[in-house]
Amino acid sequence: MLNVLSYGFDISFKVFLQRLYLIQEPMKIGNCVVEIYIPNTSTLKEKRSVIKGLKDRIHNKFNVSISEINKNDNHKHSTIAFVTVSNSSRYTDKILAQVIKFMEKQKQFEIISYNTEIF
Numbered sequence: 001m002l003n004v005l006s007y008g009f010d011i012s013f014k015v016f017l018q019r020l021y022l023i024q025e026p027m028k029i030g031n032c033v034v035e036i037y038i039p040n041t042s043t044l045k046e047k048r049s050v051i052k053g054l055k056d057r058i059h060n061k062f063n064v065s066i067s068e069i070n071k072n073d074n075h076k077h078s079t080i081a082f083v084t085v086s087n088s089s090r091y092t093d094k095i096l097a098q099v100i101k102f103m104e105k106q107k108q109f110e111i112i113s114y115n116t117e118i119f
Contacts, residue, residue, distance in 0.1 A: 064082045
């Protein structure tokens with residue numbers, strides 16, 4: 001095994017290898033699934049218009065991947081999921097929280113529930 005101290009460094013072996021780019025920090029994947037209720041729609045076409053606008057605004061503002069994943073045939077309810085990738089858990093959590101906060105300010109729908117996970 002390589003003796004880091006023989007090179008005159010006072011650092012751990014892991015840090016030494018990271019600096020040599022031999023070990024990469026694992027990426028952090030954050031995902032959030034949001035259940036929403038859209039009260040002012042009476043057709044699927046109206047619902048799709050609301051969802052498409054929401055997805056476009058979120059994607060452009062926060063650079064996350066976003067999709068409607070469930071309840072596609074219900075004109076009052078939808079399930080939306082979005083995902084972000086980073087090398088920091090803190091940053092990943094921050095982005096997820098910002099997207100939820102942005103969604104809560106929207107007047108076109110109500111958030112029923114949401115669940116976030118970071119891997």
